[in-house]
Amino acid sequence: MEKVKWAVLGSCGIAKRRTIPEGIIAAENAELVAVYDLNTAANEALAKEFGAKAVGSEAELLATDADVVYIATPANLHYEQVRACAVAGKHVLCEKPLGMANDEAEKMIAICEEAGVKLGVGFMMRFLAQHQAAAKLIKDGKLGQPVYGRAQLSCWYPPMEGAWRQDPAQGGGGSLIDMGGHCIDLMELFFGEVKKVSCFTNNSVHDYKSEDSAVALLSFENGALATVDTFFCIPDASSKTRLELYGSKGSILAEGTIGQGEAGEMVAYLEEDAGDYDGLQNTGGGAGAAINPEPVNMYRAEVEEFSASILEGRETSLSADVGLRSQKVLSACYESARTGRVVEIN
Numbered sequence: 001m002e003k004v005k006w007a008v009l010g011s012c013g014i015a016k017r018r019t020i021p022e023g024i025i026a027a028e029n030a031e032l033v034a035v036y037d038l039n040t041a042a043n044e045a046l047a048k049e050f051g052a053k054a055v056g057s058e059a060e061l062l063a064t065d066a067d068v069v070y071i072a073t074p075a076n077l078h079y080e081q082v083r084a085c086a087v088a089g090k091h092v093l094c095e096k097p098l099g100m101a102n103d104e105a106e107k108m109i110a111i112c113e114e115a116g117v118k119l120g121v122g123f124m125m126r127f128l129a130q131h132q133a134a135a136k137l138i139k140d141g142k143l144g145q146p147v148y149g150r151a152q153l154s155c156w157y158p159p160m161e162g163a164w165r166q167d168p169a170q171g172g173g174g175s176l177i178d179m180g181g182h183c184i185d186l187m188e189l190f191f192g193e194v195k196k197v198s199c200f201t202n203n204s205v206h207d208y209k210s211e212d213s214a215v216a217l218l219s220f221e222n223g224a225l226a227t228v229d230t231f232f233c234i235p236d237a238s239s240k241t242r243l244e245l246y247g248s249k250g251s252i253l254a255e256g257t258i259g260q261g262e263a264g265e266m267v268a269y270l271e272e273d274a275g276d277y278d279g280l281q282n283t284g285g286g287a288g289a290a291i292n293p294e295p296v297n298m299y300r301a302e303v304e305e306f307s308a309s310i311l312e313g314r315e316t317s318l319s320a321d322v323g324l325r326s327q328k329v330l331s332a333c334y335e336s337a338r339t340g341r342v343v344e345i346n
């Protein structure tokens with residue numbers, strides 16, 4: 001099979017932990033050719049492990065024969081790095097968030113369009129087989145009219161010297177943009193576009209500059225409502241990453257599907273007909289059906305999809321438009337948190 005040549009910019013964070021071993025190396029239609037990271041020693045060790053070339057600068061990386069560059073650096077570097085890749089004629093898969101805010105995401109899209117290269121964004125949680133199955137059930141009307149959803153993603157992230165997510169000037173914000181971005185993206189996969197938001201952010205426990213707490217209330221074009229709750233100050237073991245989707249014909253409830261792993265449980269409680277009003281209101285009695293499709297590694301699926309879109313010269317489901325949508329909703333959430341107002345997505 002023809003293989004797309006991948007280079008990695010910022011190779012020693014999530015790239016090293018997940019995207020290189022589980023994605024680029026595992027993908028049938030991709031090969032890793034070069035890696036670059038400020039951490040020279042770790043970059044060289046990584047290159048050796050995976051048979052790639054370790055280079056000493058971004059310019060050197062862009063001078064390789066790579067077809068696509070995967071960018072996995074802090075958010076405040078994304079805009080300039082995407083621009084440099086586009087100028088060098090490389091397709092780009094940029095990690096979320098797509099830059100710091102709307103304006104950067106819009107400029108990145110325009111620059112890549114002008115350069116004739118593809119720009120994708122790394123919202124890999126869309127590829128989880130259970131998320132795809134839930135999206136199909138909703139699309140097929142099995143949930144009835146979507147009514148309410150909840151997506152939760154939290155962790156323990158104590159103050160650390162140099163942690164870029166703890167400084168909004170580097171991360172664009174805290175738990176909301178970092179983890180809430182995935183939750184918002186998933187809710188848009190399930191319920192369609194968000195129309196308006198109301199949001200609270202806070203520093204409940206940690207005193208760094210980024211928020212460690214955020215709850216956003218989303219109102220969708222289709223009339224559904226959802227909440228996204230995301231905290232940097234809840235211990236990992238207690239963060240169960242709940243996903244709840246309710247409609248007029250039932251619910252789809254999951255634990256552990258939102259995250260980086262493949263493990264999680266999802267159960268659907270669906271009815272053909274909710275029936276007449278029953279004054280006894282016997283809630284919680286229905287037998288659910290486990291949703292257990294064949295597991296898919298999200299990083300591999302992401303790399304294979306982006307590579308295939310290049311090989312086949314077609315649009316990608318990882319389109320940067322998804323990244324821009326996410327930025328618009330996130331910006332509205334931050335504005336709401338700042339002003340105390342409901343904010344419409346324009």
Ligand SMILES: NC(=O)c1ccc[n+]([C@@H]2O[C@H](COP(=O)([O-])OP(=O)(O)OC[C@H]3O[C@@H](n4cnc5c(N)ncnc54)[C@H](O)[C@@H]3O)[C@@H](O)[C@H]2O)c1
Pocket residue numbers: 009010011012013014015018036037038039058071072073074075077095096097122123124178260
């Ligand atoms: N999709 C996911 O599963 C997932 C998970 C974690 C992080 N992310 C995203 O990936 C990106 C990176 O996050 P992370 O957790 O890996 O951060 P990190 O800080 O752990 O790693 C970033 C890496 O980039 C390197 N780096 C920084 N500046 C650089 C530069 N100018 N040139 C080359 N290398 C440079 C650092 O040395 C470091 O190795 C962020 O956008 C984040 O939101 C995505």
